[in-house]
Amino acid sequence: MNLGNGECPIILRITINGDAVALRLKRFIVPDQWDSVRYPMKGRTSEARVFNDYLEAVRVRAHQRYNDLLMQKEEVRALDLRDAILGINNAKAKMIIEV
Numbered sequence: 001m002n003l004g005n006g007e008c009p010i011i012l013r014i015t016i017n018g019d020a021v022a023l024r025l026k027r028f029i030v031p032d033q034w035d036s037v038r039y040p041m042k043g044r045t046s047e048a049r050v051f052n053d054y055l056e057a058v059r060v061r062a063h064q065r066y067n068d069l070l071m072q073k074e075e076v077r078a079l080d081l082r083d084a085i086l087g088i089n090n091a092k093a094k095m096i097i098e099v
Helices: 046-072 078-086
Strands: 008-016 019-029
Touching: 008 046, 008 078, 019 046, 019 078, 046 078
Parallel strands: none
Antiparallel strands: 008 019
16 A cells, blocks of 8 residues: 555564464555565664664564463464554453352
């Protein structure tokens, strides 16, 4: 998808055991500035550093949420990880009697 100004959205694709979901990161980049081999923004400008730091922070947060979910669940789905990254709590409430 290309915006009118030539920029494309950055999308985080989460795949776990063949199950995949996509998450828009609310960042945009001109395709010529994207390094398709290493996945960061090309260049050493302050804009590139800030952009790449943001991507690294998202990557670290995704790994942290994945590890948190593994402590809680036996199996983690891509949708579970996406919701954890977004801060969506879809856990079923438990009644005192059930506990």
